[in-house]
Amino acid sequence: MEGKKExxxxxxxxxxxxxxxxxxxxxxxxxxxxxxxxFTAGPLIKAVTNYKQVSRTMEEFDVEEKPSSVLEEKFPNxxxxxxxxxxxxxxxxxxxxxxxxxxxxxxxxxxxxxRPKLLTQENxxxxxxxxxxxxxxxQKHLSKARRIVIVGNGGIALELVYEVKGCEVIxxxxxxxxxxxxxxxxxxxxxxxxxxxxxxxxxGPCKRLRYTMEEPxxxxxxxxxxxxxxxxxxxGTVEPGSALGPDWHRGIELxxxxxxxxxxxxxxxxxxxxxxxxxxxxxxSKQTLEADTGSWPVxxxxxxxxxxxCDFVVSATGVIPNTEPFVHGNNFLLADxxxxxxxxxxxxxxxxxxxxxxxxxxxxxxxxxxxxxxxWTQARQMGWYAGRCMAADVLSESIELDFCxxxxxxxxxxxxxxxxxxxxxxxxxLGSDHELLVRxxxxxxxxxxxxxxxxxxxxxLIGETDLEETFENLILNQxxxxxxxxxLLNPNIDIEDYFD
Ligand SMILES: Cc1cc2nc3c(=O)[nH]c(=O)nc-3n(C[C@H](O)[C@H](O)[C@H](O)COP(=O)(O)OP(=O)(O)OC[C@H]3O[C@@H](n4cnc5c(N)ncnc54)[C@H](O)[C@@H]3O)c2cc1C
Ligand SMILES: *[C@@H]1O[C@H](CO)[C@@H](O)[C@H](O)[C@H]1NC(C)=O
Numbered sequence: 266m267e268g269k270k271e272x273x274x275x276x277x278x279x280x281x282x283x284x285x286x287x288x289x290x291x292x293x294x295x296x297x298x299x300x301x302x303x304f305t306a307g308p309l310i311k312a313v314t315n316y317k318q319v320s321r322t323m324e325e326f327d328v329e330e331k332p333s334s335v336l337e338e339k340f341p342n343x344x345x346x347x348x349x350x351x352x353x354x355x356x357x358x359x360x361x362x363x364x365x366x367x368x369x370x371x372x373x374x375x376x377x378x379x380r381p382k383l384l385t386q387e388n389x390x391x392x393x394x395x396x397x398x399x400x401x402x403x404q405k406h407l408s409k410a411r412r413i414v415i416v417g418n419g420g421i422a423l424e425l426v427y428e429v430k431g432c433e434v435i436x437x438x439x440x441x442x443x444x445x446x447x448x449x450x451x452x453x454x455x456x457x458x459x460x461x462x463x464x465x466x467x468x469g470p471c472k473r474l475r476y477t478m479e480e481p482x483x484x485x486x487x488x489x490x491x492x493x494x495x496x497x498x499x500x501g502t503v504e505p506g507s508a509l510g511p512d513w514h515r516g517i518e519l520x521x522x523x524x525x526x527x528x529x530x531x532x533x534x535x536x537x538x539x540x541x542x543x544x545x546x547x548x549x550s551k552q553t554l555e556a557d558t559g560s561w562p563v564x565x566x567x568x569x570x571x572x573x574x575c576d577f578v579v580s581a582t583g584v585i586p587n588t589e590p591f592v593h594g595n596n597f598l599l600a601d602x603x604x605x606x607x608x609x610x611x612x613x614x615x616x617x618x619x620x621x622x623x624x625x626x627x628x629x630x631x632x633x634x635x636x637x638x639x640x641w642t643q644a645r646q647m648g649w650y651a652g653r654c655m656a657a658d659v660l661s662e663s664i665e666l667d668f669c670x671x672x673x674x675x676x677x678x679x680x681x682x683x684x685x686x687x688x689x690x691x692x693x694x695l696g697s698d699h700e701l702l703v704r705x706x707x708x709x710x711x712x713x714x715x716x717x718x719x720x721x722x723x724x725x726l727i728g729e730t731d732l733e734e735t736f737e738n739l740i741l742n743q744x745x746x747x748x749x750x751x752x753l754l755n756p757n758i759d760i761e762d763y764f765d
Contacts, residue, residue: 270359273369274302276655277360278376279350281305283328283641284622284648285376286312286336291652293340296659300342302368303333304360306349310336313645320734321741322674323685328641350377353591355615372617372655375591375605376648379584379623379639384416384537390563390577391540394421403579407432410576414565416537417581419446420640420677425579426529427459427680434529435573437565439536444679446638449691451703452725455711459680460529535569540578584639586624600626609666610658611651619655621647629666634688634722634740635673642675672741676733685733688723688740689715695722704754712754719747735761 276292278285281303289303303310309330316326333345348362359369381393392403407413410432415422418438426436426443438445442453541549541564561574586604591597598606598614604626611619622644627637637643646669657664675686692699692715699722702714710728714721714736721739726732739746746753753760 269367270369271366272300273359273371274344275299275371275659276301276374277304277368277370277372278302278374279304279360280376280378280622280624281307281310281333281345282376282378282622283311283313283644284378284624284651285374286310287645287648288374288376288621288652288655289336289340289343291649292655293343295652295656297340298342300344301340302344302346302370303336304346304348304350304362304368305333306347306363308332308347310345312336319676320737322669322672322737323676323733324642324645324674325676326641326645350590352593353595353618355595355618358617370617372619372659374611374619374621374648374651374655375588375613375624376620376622376644376651377587377591377624378644379586379604381580382582382585384578384580384582385540388540388542388563388578390542392577392579394425394579394581406577412561412573412575414573414575414578415581416565416578417583418444419581419583420679422579422581423447423679425581432576435532435565435575436529437532437535437537437567439534441534443531447679447684447686447691448725449701449713451701451705451713452711452727455705455707455727456680456682458708459682532567532569532571535567535571537565537578538568539566540564541566546574584623586626588624598628600628602626610654610664611647612654619651621651627670632671635670636689636693638673638675640675646670672737674737679727682727683729685724685726685730687726687733687736688721689717690723690725691715692717692723702751702754704756714753716746719745721746732760 275296276299278288278301285303285305289301293301310333312329312331312335314327314329316324318324337343337345346362346368348364348366350360351363352361354361358371359367360373361367381395383391383393385391392399392406394400394403407429412433412435413429414435414437415425416437418440422436423444426434442448442450444453444456448456543560543562543564546564559574562576563578564572564574565578566572586602588599588603588605592599595615600606605613605620605624606628607613607620607625609629611621611625613620623639625647646667650667654664673686673688677684689695695715695717699715699717702716704712710730711725712730712732713725715723720743721736724736724740726736752758
């Protein structure tokens with residue numbers, strides 16, 4: 266390998282996603298005269314635009330796909346190599362590309378992201394959604410579909426279920442409530458009416474309650490039918506090369522074959538048992554089960570015994586980190602979720618090899634208010650921090666874990682509501698050692714606070730609550746709130762005045 270090196274770069278970054286591009290930007294700005302290389306498979310890179318620091322830990326930005334030349338123009342000493350990395354040789358400090366070229370590195374950062382877990386590789390009617398291409402494939406399938414089955418309960422499933430219209434949706438979730446990755450059952454109940462399109466509903470009275478975990482599960486299956494799907498403006502059709510950003514579905518028509526309604530039925534607490542092609546299904550005895558007649562391209566048998574025929578299945582059941590090209594022959598530690606383990610300096614077990622974004626698993630001792638989730642914000646933060654750590658290492662400087670890893674925060678939109686998640690928003694890892702305060706105004710807002718020993722450790726804010734900064738401060742300063750009790754969520758008290 267040593268002799269074949271075409272060139273050795275000071276810094277090599279693999280992956281043109283948010284993590285990789287942010288890392289490149291950080292290093293290229295700090296070391297404008299060093300040779301930096303970005304290896305990426307596709308012609309486009311993902312760039313963060315309109316970045317806005319909203320508060321101490323909250324940030325908002327757009328993600329745009331751009332030609333990589335934009336980066337090279339900005340950083341003349343950056344080389345973008347359009348080829349996937351096929352293998353990594355940590356002993357000789359070099360990477361080999363799919364087209365057989367070998368390049369050396371002094372410091373390497375792996376930002377190769379993750380790919381969707383697919384229920385099956387074999388059936389062309391089972392789709393995963395990952396990038397712009399897969400969204401377009403999905404869209405094409407959808408335009409002819411009358412019924413689809415969506416499997417999964419994370420952010421992607423949530424968005425799809427809400428955005429798809431003109432097509433019946435069967436949504437299989439393994440939990441007792443929708444959106445389990447982001448919400449508890451209470452928030453799910455708040456959001457469910459959004460799937461019934463008639464939004465003319467009057468805002469209900471403001472309820473406040475205090476409860477300690479485990480609400481009843483929603484009915485085993487609920488069906489929401491709506492005649493008019495009356496949300497927002499009609500999104501236009503997709504332009505070529507359009508971005509798959511945080512708003513990846515905006516501007517993309519997610520329209521099925523039927524003109525009619527928004528129809529979603531949720532199948533709770535079940536997973537996929539088996540997937541049949543139409544031939545397999547005809548041959549099997551399953552057709553006597555609870556499946557409708559009529560022939561469908563694909564059939565899904567769920568663990569609750571029900572079988573549904575549909576045009577296609579979307580598997581949105583999480584991701585697998587893209588580690589394969591790197592692990593072979595090297596001594597990395599992989600975490601349980603398949604990610605490359607990194608320490609508090611984003612270092613893997615191999616010298617001079619760092620990792621950031623979806624491909625890595627944060628294995629340092631986390632702040633009690635932070636957890637890793639594979640999201641845009643964390644990809645940006647990790648890419649940026651990895652760049653700074655690589656720089657510090659080169660300069661023999663010390664560096665402390667960045668403040669952004671103190672408190673988990675995520676600002677997003679679900680079902681057209683603004684959603685802010687802070688800290689241990691779902692009481693993650695707290696066991697029974699916590700208490701919840703909830704305030705909910707139907708169709709308007711849902712506010713949940715997680716308290717542990719009288720201190721606020723997490724919050725879910727849905728709607729325009731305007732509480733995020735105050736709550737962020739209360740979580741960060743860990744003030745004892747015992748004496749405030751439920752007053753904390755009293756809508757008639759301006760909480761800001763209280764604490765400022
Ligand atoms: C459909 C969808 C919707 C999402 N919506 C949201 C959302 O609304 N909000 C949110 O916060 N997060 C969302 N996410 C998650 C978010 O996309 C990821 O957390 C984030 O993109 C991770 O960034 P990354 O840079 O680590 O990886 P990626 O963006 O996956 O980039 C990885 C890069 O590495 C390249 N690569 C891979 N292997 C190699 C190789 N061997 N050699 C060279 N290059 C390689 C790829 O081509 C790619 O350019 C969504 C994800 C999906 C799939
Ligand atoms: C690129 O690197 C060379 C030296 O390697 C340096 O002279 C030049 O100024 C650098 N370019 C920029 C734009 O910094």
